[in-house]
Amino acid sequence: MIRLAYTVFFLLLMANFACAEQVLVISVENKDWAGHYQWVKGELTGIDADIFRRVASELGYAIEFIPFPWKRATQMAEDSLTDGVFDLASTARRGSVLHFVDTPLSQETIVFWVKPDSDFSYQGRFSKSLRLGIMHGEDWSRWFEESGTPIVTSFTSFGAAFSSLEAGRIDVFANYLTSTRELINKHGFEEEIVPSLPIIPNYYYVALSRKPGHRALSKKLSKSLAKFFDSPAYADLLKIYGVKNPDNAFHPSRSLNQ
Incomplete structure (x- = not known):
């Protein structure tokens, strides 16, 4: 019943967009992702959103971002009920049901946090x-496909995760570098929890549904996105977001070749 409701909703939504020129409906998780995007009064804001809007606009497309719970956001694209999904990690299974834009949109550094004596x-x-x-x-x-599946415990709060790691109930806590370090300090675990090595870059992409024409569009978007990252327009956008040294920002042509 829920799936039918979503289907009817998006058939109506797409009918409303039919009269508009070249609109791509992109599903996005309905939560903010610090440093990447935020939802403000129903509108997606942030540097990742701005980058994709500009690149798509150059190809003649307007973007309509629609918020969903994470699994639903991905499933809507896989079912071709939206035109794609935003900031998605690539896996073999996803690549079989979606057309990934080959140039990554963003990067986050993954860290395996441990106790100092680990x-x-x-x-x-x-x-x-x-x-x-x-x-x-x-x-x-994706990690489990490539690296095997350990004993996994999921947490609903960072405080609970840090306490569990400090108490030895888990061996490792996996999350992003910058945001997790800030939370570790906030919760007072800076002496008990440290990052292990190596620190690993993880890339996130726009993936399009398998609607007719989307495979070719994904190739065009990939070329345009790569070109944008190496353009003065990207440097100008970084300044708007307070990045003082653009050379230290994410550049796919540099990061993927390291």
Whole structure:
């Protein structure tokens, strides 16, 4: 019944957009992602949204971002009820049902947080006995496809995750570098929890549904996105968002070749 309601809603939505020229309806998680995007009064704002809007506009497309719970956002694109999904990690399964724009839109640094005396170091595989903590709702399917599945515990709060790691109930907590470090300090665990090495870049993409013409469009978007990241327009956008040194910002042509 819920799925039918979503289908009817989007058939009506697409009918309303039919008279508009070249509109892409893109599903996005209905939560803010610090440093990437935020929802403000129903509108998606932030640097990732601005980048994609500008690149799509150059190809003659307007973007309509629609908020959904994360799994629903991805499923809507897979079912071709939207034209695509925003800031999605690439996995083999997703690549079989979606057309990924090959140039990544953004990057986040993944860190495996441990106690100071831990000898854990991610070397491409998880042991089956490793007790890994992640945040509830986060999708680690790509990592598990490539690295094996450990014993996973999901947490609904960072405080609970930090306490569990400090008490030895989990061996490792996986999350982003900058935001997690700030939360560790906020909760007073800076002496008890540290990042392990190596620190790993993780890339996020726009993925289009398999509607007719979307494969070709994904190739066009990939070329235009790569060109934009190396353009003065990107440097100007970074300044708007307070990035003082554009050379230190994300550039796919540099990051993917490192």
